[in-house]
Amino acid sequence: MEVTFTTRKIKIIKSTEDRNLGTFNEEVFKECLGNKELLASFAEIERAFKANPNYELLHGVQEHLSIHFRDIQSSQEIRFSATD
Secondary structure (H helix, E strand, O other), X not given: OOOOOOOOEEEEEEEEEEOOOOXXXXXXXXXXXXXXXXXXXXXXXXXXXXXXXXXXXXXXXXXXXXXXXXXXXXXXXXXXXXXX
């Protein structure tokens, strides 16, 4: 008997919150096929935002399985988190 495992799809959700305007938006940013792709995508997102001087890193993927940034100019907060 042959056992087949399906590839686990994991979504990266992007949440944007602007406390000054009182708005909150959530969308599927990317779908990953497994943990390896998820971690690579998180690393890529973190590198891109860290390279932009307009964003402050509040916490990275090392502390939680999510990334949290704040736009220095607008105080808008952006989170990337994983969900099945």
